[in-house]
Amino acid sequence: MSIRIDKQKCVGCFQCTAVCPGSLIRKSDTGKAYIKYPENCWGCVSCVKECRFGAIDFFLGADIGGVGSTMNVSYEGDIIHWNIHKYDGTQITIDVNSKDSNQY
Amino acid sequence: MTRLKTQKLMTDVLIVGGGTAGCYAALTIARHSKLKVTIAEKANIKRSGCLAAGVNAINAYIVDGKTPDFYADYATKDANGIVRRDLLLSAAKLFNSTTAELEKLGLVILKDENGKYVSRGNRNIKINGENIKPILAKAVKAEENISIINNLNITDLIVKNNRALGAVGFKTDENTAYEIYAKAVLIATGGASGLYKPNNPGFSRHKMWYPPFNTGAGYAMGIRSGAEMTSFEMRFIALRCKDTIAPTGTIAQGVGAKQVNSKGDVYETKYGLTTSERVYGTVEENRLGNGPCYLRTSVIDKSKDNDLLKAYLNMAPSQTLKWIESGKNPSEQDVEISGTEPYIVGGHTASGYWVNTNRETTINGLYAAGDVAGGCPQKYVTGAFAEGEIAALDIIRKYADAEIETYEEVFESKLGEYEKILGGSNEKFTAQSLEEAMQKVMDEYAGGISTGYSFNEKQLDLADEKIDKLITLADQLSAEDTYEMMYVYELRERLVVCKVLIAHLRARKETRWHTFNENLDYPDTDPNYFGYVNSKYENGKIDIIFRDIVQEAEYEHKN
Numbered sequence: 001m002s003i004r005i006d007k008q009k010c011v012g013c014f015q016c017t018a019v020c021p022g023s024l025i026r027k028s029d030t031g032k033a034y035i036k037y038p039e040n041c042w043g044c045v046s047c048v049k050e051c052r053f054g055a056i057d058f059f060l061g062a063d064i065g066g067v068g069s070t071m072n073v074s075y076e077g078d079i080i081h082w083n084i085h086k087y088d089g090t091q092i093t094i095d096v097n098s099k100d101s102n103q104y
Numbered sequence: 105m106t107r108l109k110t111q112k113l114m115t116d117v118l119i120v121g122g123g124t125a126g127c128y129a130a131l132t133i134a135r136h137s138k139l140k141v142t143i144a145e146k147a148n149i150k151r152s153g154c155l156a157a158g159v160n161a162i163n164a165y166i167v168d169g170k171t172p173d174f175y176a177d178y179a180t181k182d183a184n185g186i187v188r189r190d191l192l193l194s195a196a197k198l199f200n201s202t203t204a205e206l207e208k209l210g211l212v213i214l215k216d217e218n219g220k221y222v223s224r225g226n227r228n229i230k231i232n233g234e235n236i237k238p239i240l241a242k243a244v245k246a247e248e249n250i251s252i253i254n255n256l257n258i259t260d261l262i263v264k265n266n267r268a269l270g271a272v273g274f275k276t277d278e279n280t281a282y283e284i285y286a287k288a289v290l291i292a293t294g295g296a297s298g299l300y301k302p303n304n305p306g307f308s309r310h311k312m313w314y315p316p317f318n319t320g321a322g323y324a325m326g327i328r329s330g331a332e333m334t335s336f337e338m339r340f341i342a343l344r345c346k347d348t349i350a351p352t353g354t355i356a357q358g359v360g361a362k363q364v365n366s367k368g369d370v371y372e373t374k375y376g377l378t379t380s381e382r383v384y385g386t387v388e389e390n391r392l393g394n395g396p397c398y399l400r401t402s403v404i405d406k407s408k409d410n411d412l413l414k415a416y417l418n419m420a421p422s423q424t425l426k427w428i429e430s431g432k433n434p435s436e437q438d439v440e441i442s443g444t445e446p447y448i449v450g451g452h453t454a455s456g457y458w459v460n461t462n463r464e465t466t467i468n469g470l471y472a473a474g475d476v477a478g479g480c481p482q483k484y485v486t487g488a489f490a491e492g493e494i495a496a497l498d499i500i501r502k503y504a505d506a507e508i509e510t511y512e513e514v515f516e517s518k519l520g521e522y523e524k525i526l527g528g529s530n531e532k533f534t535a536q537s538l539e540e541a542m543q544k545v546m547d548e549y550a551g552g553i554s555t556g557y558s559f560n561e562k563q564l565d566l567a568d569e570k571i572d573k574l575i576t577l578a579d580q581l582s583a584e585d586t587y588e589m590m591y592v593y594e595l596r597e598r599l600v601v602c603k604v605l606i607a608h609l610r611a612r613k614e615t616r617w618h619t620f621n622e623n624l625d626y627p628d629t630d631p632n633y634f635g636y637v638n639s640k641y642e643n644g645k646i647d648i649i650f651r652d653i654v655q656e657a658e659y660e661h662k663n
Contacts, residue, residue: 002307019151022310022317023255023276023587036587042310042317043422046151060425061307064347067429071421080234082417084428092428094413101214101232102160102415104224104358104408 002038002059003047004070009055016047016056049073049080057085106526108519109280114508115142115251117499118286120258120271120322123153124485125474126292127240128202129492134247137500141250142284144273146257146590147317150241153294154315154451154475155485158234160354160419162213164199164484167223172196175227179482182378184616185634186335187454188479190461190659195483198490203229206489210239225357234418236485256282257590258321261289261470262514263329268470269509271325272518276586281522283515288469288503290495291457292488295340295449295475296320296601298539301547301554302445303349311422313342313349313444317594320448322476324597326457327604327641332466332649334478334638335454336601337608337621339446341383341557345399346440350423352399354415355439359408361401363441365394375618379452383443384618387556398438409433443619445553448601451475451483453620458638461658462498463491466640469503471495479636525589528582535591538578542599545570550606551622558622564610571606575599604639607646611637 005016005025012031025047028034033055035041048056054074060066068087073080082094117133119126122145130141145152166172176192207213214222214230221229244250258273262285270285297314310316327333343352355361363372363382371394375385386397401412412434416423427433450456456478457465464471472478473491480487546552549567551559559567578596583589614630615623638649 018148018254021147021152021156021315023147023590026587039307040310040316042156042312042315043308044151044157044315045421046156050151058421058425060348060422060429061304061311063304063306064308064311064422065426065429069425069429071425080417082421082424084425086428094410094417094424096234096414096417098232098235099212101212101222101230102354102358102418103214103230103411104160104354104415 002041002043002061003035004057004059005033005035006055006057007032009053011053015050019046019050021046106523108274108522110519111280111282113142113282113284115284115286116140117288117290118270118284119143119290119292121145121153121291121293122149122252123292123294123474124155124240125488125492126290127244128489129290129292129473129496130244130250131247132493132496133500134249136497137504139249139500139504142286143244143250143252144256144258144271144284145252145254146276148254149244149252151237154318155233155237156315157421158419159236159485160231160233160351160415161224162203162229162231162486163227163353164196164482164486165203165227165229166196166200167226167229170226178227183338183454183481184629185653186338186616186636187481188654188659190654190657191459191480194461194494195480195487195490198493199486202486202489202493206236206239209243211236228357232418257593258325259593260514260518261325261329262511263467264509264511266330267468269511272515274522274586274589276590279586281519285508285510287506287508288471288499290471290473290499291322291326291476292474292492293322293476294318295447295451295455296323296598297447298543299448299546299598299602299605300445300552301543303442303553304347311349313344314447314449319594319597320601321594321597322472323448323456324600326465326467326470327600329467330640330642331470332458332638332640333604334456334458334636335608336448336605336639337612337637338453338455338617339620340449340452341380341446341619342444343383343386343441344444345423346442348420348422348426349444350416350420352441354412355399355401358415359401359404359412361399361404363397364400364438365389365397367394380617380620386441387443387619391556396440398440400438401434402436402438404435406433406435409435443553443557446551446557448605449475450478450480451488452481454479454481460660463495464498466661469506471499522589525581525583525592530580530582533577533581535581535588535595538574538581539595539598542571542574542595542602545574546602550609557619558624559609560624561610564606568603568606571599571602575603604641604646607639607648608637611648
């Protein structure tokens with residue numbers, strides 16, 4: 001359960017650093033965000049939702065069933081696109097309208 | 105020697121913790137008075153606390169045709185009688201008005217064609233709570249009388265002659281120690297996770313139910329200051345989707361999935377339907393060789409798959425990813441369930457500060473609301489709002505005209521302690537290694553997952569002895585920066601909570617709730633223990649206080 005931050009995509013805005021409830025994301029010497037203790041991540045994906053540059057991917061550790069897929073978020077108005085890059089190279093997107101309630 | 109800069113602040117009301125209860129209390133004070141409020145938050149109020157990822161239902165709501173008494177009856181039965189009815193009723197009366205307020209602020213709630221909320225069962229309504237924290241944070245930021253200090257880790261209360269005067273702490277993102285004085289202090293820090301070895305002790309060790317960053321700081325501060333605590337022995341163990349530790353309510357109540365063992369038998373009716381009995385049933389079925397246990401989603405219609413995947417994205421995205429990683433949708437496989445490690449959390453069970461009906465603790469001018477406040481189980485999110493409101497209104501009534509008093513000795517002593525930790529070097533032990541040691545002790549000797557949540561007195565004695573040794577070691581830890589120093593304090597907080605928890609487990613010589621306090625020396629419920637187990641830390645020792653069940657509609661502290 002953790003995240004990885006793409007150094008190429010990170011623009012150094014540090015919005016992720018600000019919101020992490022565990023204060024786990026820090027500033028590197030090169031002006032990029034990095035997660036200091038990946039194993040201390042709760043998996044709340046606050047940082048993934050905060051990043052407007054798609055630089056943060058969420059993944060499951062192998063100990064809880066992760067086989068390599070990752071997930072990030074992009075926005076279009078009220079729609080949250082959850083972009084899932086599957087382990088087999090395919091991609092699926094689940095759209096959630098933030099104005100819609102859960103049905104269950 | 106590392107020197108810290110110092111900052112001294114005066115405010116009218118200090119709120120420690122900017123989560124659900126803290127934010128709602130701040131809003132209430134701002135709207136009902138001219139008092140200045142300061143929120144001290146160790147992370148950032150936009151996404152801090154147990155609702156960081158979101159929440160997908162309001163689980164404490166008075167639905168059409170039901171009453172606050174109905175809710176209080178339910179919570180009382182579920183806790184086998186060990187509740188404070190005055191607290192339950194006063195919270196339940198505000199469930200609906202606080203929900204309406206959140207809807208005004210922007211929370212999305214499911215409505216039918218007549219514009220009425222759609223209920224899920226007898227006490228719940230359906231929402232989209234993904235952004236509940238950003239909604240609250242935005243409302244708080246818009247109030248000019250509320251100041252927010254993010255990244256401020258409060259470590260101790262300033263208490264003199266049993267009156268709360270303020271608190272001390274340090275910023276994690278800069279080298280500054282803070283002393284804050286106020287007319288009244290509200291503790292809203294949440295409960296305690298990470299006391300016991302977790303379900304996934306390796307790489308995903310923080311994939312737990314309750315946020316791993318809620319360390320019981322609020323309990324620890326109060327305990328050290330001599331506040332009375334209640335019902336720590338009513339631990340909370342959640343029944344969750346295995347591995348991801350995601351909520352089960354959306355599947356169990358939302359799509360009506362039955363709880364079954366590996367033989368396909370619906371076993372819950374064999375063990376009872378209270379929260380603790382559901383966990384117990386699953387533990388027992390596994391012990392009897394009937395595991396694994398599941399929520400049977402494989403019989404649901406596949407048209408429900410997509411809505412389930414979406415619902416989990418709004419509160420526990422790991423479960424959605426887990427379904428995708430497995431290559432099978434909810435309708436194509438059952439969801440394995442397991443009990444979590446035990447937590448201390450007053451939003452679900454009755455553990456926490458012993459408060460009067462207005463949520464003032466036994467320390468004058470110190471209030472508690474939300475998960476840190478005891479006596480009011482199953483208050484959940486709306487109960488945290490309600491308690492924030494109740495405490496806020498009483499603070500205005502009682503302390504608006506109080507004088508702010510300073511007491512520098514506490515700050516001077518804490519500043520010395522901070523600088524010693526930052527200037528020290530300990531090559532043998534780290535906060536992390538001692539945390540693992542603590543979790544192992546609690547798991548093996550104080551009823552963790554590995555013993556099926558059960559314990560006996562001999563084991564508790566050993567646990568107590570070993571926790572004492574770890575407390576000594578924790579006092580010698582050093583830290584290379586202020587972030588690392590926060591971990592040192594978090595460990596110390598957890599150790600204090602463990603110490604009190606062990607004392608409570610030992611004091612209740614019965615098994616009142618299966619799994620929550622499964623005492624093998626006293627496996628049955630004993631009517632002599634129909635009452636509260638409370639405690640107070642004084643002169644280096646924990647005194648246990650047995651109290652009778654409160655019958656009054658309004659409870660005030662007395663000796």
